[in-house]
Amino acid sequence: MELFHSPGSCSIGIRVLLEEIGAPYDLRIIDVKSGAQRRPEYLALNPKGKVPALRRPDGSLLTEFPAIALWLARAYPAAGLVPEGLEGETRALELIEYIVASLHMRGATFALVPQKFCADPAAQAELAAHGRAVVQAGFATLAERLAQADYLLGARFSVVDAAAFYLIGWHGRVGLDLDPVLAAYMARLKARPAVQRAMA
Ligand SMILES: N[C@@H](CCC(=O)N[C@@H](CS)C(=O)NCC(=O)O)C(=O)O
Structure with missing residues (x-):
């Protein structure tokens, strides 16, 4: 997986979940303070121009914190990140x-x-x-x-x-x-x- 993350932003929460799960992922830094989320190369990937965004093992991109968090919890149930x-x-x-x-x-x-x-x-x-x-x-x-x-x-x-x-x-x-x-x-x-x- 790839996590598009800006230090100091809400995407730290998704990074925490990835670490709790222990599945391998690459970190892609999108520094929102310097406006990297509005660069064409990032907008081509995520037109919302926000972090977090997660590229999943099937190559698809998922955005929105609640959706990413709940998908991770359901996709990796052994980590027990959501009550059953x-x-x-x-x-x-x-x-x-x-x-x-x-x-x-x-x-x-x-x-x-x-x-x-x-x-x-x-x-x-x-x-x-x-x-x-x-x-x-x-x-x-x-x-x-x-x-x-x-x-x-x-x-x-x-x-x-x-x-x-x-x-x-x-x-x-x-x-x-x-x-x-x-x-x-x-x-x-x-x-x-x-x-x-x-x-x-
Ligand atoms: N509703 C989005 C909010 C994401 C969001 O607002 N992210 C901020 C960082 S905490 C961001 O990317 N800001 C850059 C901008 O608005 O240009 C979610 O749940 O993921």
Whole structure:
């Protein structure tokens, strides 16, 4: 497999999952800070101009974090990255969508790059504050779950934790401190060998 990844971006979550699985993959760095995602050669491969993207063993390209994460979990079941059965998978999708579609796309994105959405500096400041509040409320929701269990779906690491890892990892950039529950959770994630390999 090939992972198209930008350091510091959400694609670190998919890298974590690949390391948890232990299947071989090549890393292709697409540095979004320098605009590499908009270069013609990358757009020819992935017209969305985003990371993560995963080239699978059959040569096809898969995009969108939730889809890649759930495909990896189902394609490599021995890693136990999603609870078994309809209810388990549905709950995983519910939470991963909340993290990616709400907290990342409508929270962190507004907080970090408000200038992408409006030109007026006052409007940008308002949008950034709104985004920060969305992430803050999301952190409280995640912390509530983590007060009951080590991982977001219970006692086992899952695809949902890979999404939470990248999002919570942005707390400093978003301008939020972590409460003790989230700080302990991040320390638990960073102690996992797969996470350490992904961050190396
Ligand atoms: N909905 C997409 C979001 C991916 C996304 O926004 N990726 C960011 C990095 S965290 C990106 O590629 N940004 C580059 C850009 O928007 O130009 C997913 O779930 O994968």
